[in-house]
Amino acid sequence: MGCLASIILLWDGMREWLVKDKTRLPDYMTIDLIGVERGPDDLVVTCLRGRFRDRLLWSNFKAIGQPAIVAVARAGWHIQSLDDIANSIREGRFDELELERARENAKKNLTWINRSLSGPPSQFD
Numbered sequence: 001m002g003c004l005a006s007i008i009l010l011w012d013g014m015r016e017w018l019v020k021d022k023t024r025l026p027d028y029m030t031i032d033l034i035g036v037e038r039g040p041d042d043l044v045v046t047c048l049r050g051r052f053r054d055r056l057l058w059s060n061f062k063a064i065g066q067p068a069i070v071a072v073a074r075a076g077w078h079i080q081s082l083d084d085i086a087n088s089i090r091e092g093r094f095d096e097l098e099l100e101r102a103r104e105n106a107k108k109n110l111t112w113i114n115r116s117l118s119g120p121p122s123q124f125d
Contacts, residue, residue, distance in 0.1 A: 029049060029067070030050075030071075031047050031048065031049050031064065031068055031070070032047060032048040032071055032075070033045065033046075033047050033072055033074070033075035033077065034046040034047055034048060036077065036082065036099070036102075036103070037099075038089060038094060038096070039057065039089070041057075041089065041090065042057040042058050042059060042086055042089055042090060043057070043058035043082060043085055043086040043089060044056070044057060044058070045057075045058055045061040047068075047071060058082060058086040059086070062079075075106060075110060076106040076108070076109030076110035077105075077106045077109075078102070078105070078106075081102045081105070085098055085099055085102060
C-alpha cells in the first residue's frame with residue numbers, strides 16, 4: 001500500500017511538471033533574448049530560459065513579465081518598437097525594413113551596452 005501511495009505522489013509531481021504553463025517562471029530563472037523574427041500572425045521571439053531554447057509569440061513572451069522586459073533591454077531592443085512591429089503583423093501591414101531597422105538599432109545598442117565602463121569611449125568605435 002505504501003508503494004502505491006508513493007507512485008501516486010510521484011505521478012502527481014510528474015503531471016504538474018509536464019503540464020506546467022510555459023509563461024510562468026521561477027523567481028531565480030533568467031531569460032536571454034536570442035532573436036526576433038516574423039511569424040504568420042505575430043512576432044516570434046527566440047529566447048533562452050534557463051538552459052532551454054524556446055520560441056514564443058511576442059504576446060506570450062510579454063506575459064512572462066519583468067524577466068522578459070529585462071531580457072529585451074539587455075539585448076538592446078526597444079519594447080515599443082517590438083510592440084509596433086507585432087501590431088503591424090497582426091494588422092497585415094508589416095514591412096520587413098522596419099524589423100531590419102530594429103535589428104540594426106539593437107546591435108548598436110548592444111555594442112554600446114557591452115562597452116567597458118572602466119575608461120572613456122573608444123574613438124575608433
